[in-house]
Amino acid sequence: MSNATKPAIKALVFDAYGTLFDVNSINQTLQELLPQQAQEVAAIWRRKQLEYTWLRTLMGQYRDFYALTEEALAFALHQCGASLEEPQQRQLMGAYYRLKVFPDVPEALSTLAQSHTLAVLSNANPSLLERATAWNGIDEHFSALISADEIQHYKPVPAVYALAEARLGLPAKEMLFVSSNTWDVAGAAAAGLQTAWLNRNDSAGQLEQLGYPPLAAFPSLAALRTWLMA
Amino acid sequence: MSNATKPAIKALVFDAYGTLFDVNSINQTLQELLPQQAQEVAAIWRRKQLEYTWLRTLMGQYRDFYALTEEALAFALHQCGASLEEPQQRQLMGAYYRLKVFPDVPEALSTLAQSHTLAVLSNANPSLLERATAWNGIDEHFSALISADEIQHYKPVPAVYALAEARLGLPAKEMLFVSSNTWDVAGAAAAGLQTAWLNRNDSAGQLEQLGYPPLAAFPSLAALRTWLMA
Structure with a gap:
């Protein structure tokens, strides 16, 4: 996949399960x-x-x-x-x-937090998000832990992704939603966010046939960081 | 599963794929x-x-x-x-x-049509439903072929099941929705219809943990007919 011209990204919004947490x-x-x-x-x-x-x-x-x-x-x-x-x-x-985070997560978040606003946007209960991020010592990097529970609808309903706009006070187009789940990437893109597919399985992965392909795909958070900084 | 006391059923509304069509x-x-x-x-x-x-x-x-x-x-x-x-x-x-219907379908529909209003309620395009029922010679038994396409939302959205009320002019509680798909059974029950689970695989099947269990479960349309006539 060719990674397209990079728009101005002010915030990175991460999915939780499979993306940050293993x-x-x-x-x-x-x-x-x-x-x-x-x-x-x-x-x-x-x-x-x-x-x-x-x-x-x-x-x-x-x-x-x-x-x-x-x-x-x-x-x-x-x-x-x-x-x-x-x-x-x-x-x-x-x-x-x-839940443990993937090994590359702590260092990547620590570096990315210096240049971007970071948030989590997940289906999980707020208490699950709070405790699992604290347990891994990564809670300090996030400006917001956003849960679908706030509107009692789950992803990929567009209103769930719109919570990020409301909570971070940024337009959808200035946020990069990062997920390892292909349907989640399509859902966020349909809701107007920029999207990156974190393809942790690399060769095993395949994008959905739902339209709304991601802006870019990466095998690791380190590769995402390199792309953002370039 | 104990099959509960039977309410007054005026119409049978069938799911298509896996239920009538193999x-x-x-x-x-x-x-x-x-x-x-x-x-x-x-x-x-x-x-x-x-x-x-x-x-x-x-x-x-x-x-x-x-x-x-x-x-x-x-x-x-x-x-x-x-x-x-x-x-x-x-x-x-x-x-x-x-698509071929399951072997028990033609005779079961022919008999059931003598006592009940019959309809199909499916995700499929209207033209798919029309042509596949005609191909199997079962179209004459149905008062309505109802497609989710009418409202451009798929099951298990309650409004899809509500199409049966509108088209057949009957209250939800007087219709028995019959499906082999466990999530479809739960969806119809949540929308207020009576439901029967057609468990064609018998031992392999298991109801969902979504609440809204069916009124009754049957291994075949013949067993459903016996229950209705009793």
Whole structure:
């Protein structure tokens, strides 16, 4: 993909899961609790979690991200013929508050914060965002942690992305939304933001056929930084 | 699942794909065109087709079902490193107009039409519904073929299910929506219709954790008919 001429970018708005936070770090807890079925449960859990954000928004039946993540877990366990006692479920869900960031995140944010306003825009509950950023010591870099919970609709509804304009007081075109999720990139672009696809899997990734391709694609936050500084 | 006390049902409203029409009948054409990769392409194609109905509705970027099915096919082919010439693609997409119904459908509809008003409520373009029902000789049984295209939003948006009330002139509570798709069942129930889950896969199926369970579940249309007549 050719990376187009760079517009004036004042703020970087990051998606959380898969972009800053490595959701696979939950799989470690799952592996301890369900050694045989961890991989299958994790895959179904993640897919259902995403589906439930879409379906509940379409149905007009909002539940917060933590609650629907528990419902997605119940589906995944049942599908795999697995079960967890309540204390184990709490332990597993608790891992969401202590998700690890990808290794390149702390240094990249620290450098980017010197030149740009930084924010997170996520489906997650505000408390999840606050605690997981604090746990990783990256909270100080962000001007805002913006949650879809504020309007009780999930991405890719345009109003969710519009929250960034309201909270940062910047026009959409001066913000670069960064996400590893291809549908999220398309959603942000449809809402008028500039977009960058963080393709952490590189060769395995493929953009959606939804129109609204990103302005640029990068294999790492370091590559994004280099492009911004050039 | 215990099948609850039956309310007064005046109309049966059927989902199309997976419920009346067997989408696996497309895989036969796919098998001829791409013998090595047919199974993988089919699985990704179907998943993306569904995702794109949800995502485009959430994004406010409607495209009709035929067009987004082509886009989902392009994604699936690319993901599998496969390609088709344009005439082959047209042949494959053309199979949507000649989808076969499941073997139990013609007789079940013929009998049910004697006691109930019947309709189809589907994401598909009106022309797809008209031609596929005519191709299978089941068009005469339906009072209405209702397409989400009328309001340019896809299921499970409540307004799509509300189209059945408007077209059939019946209150939601007097219509039984029948679908093999668990998320579709939940969506119709959230919109106020009575619902029946047609669990054609039986043991493999599992209801969603979205609330709004169906009134009843059946392994076949024959079982549904027996319940209605009891």
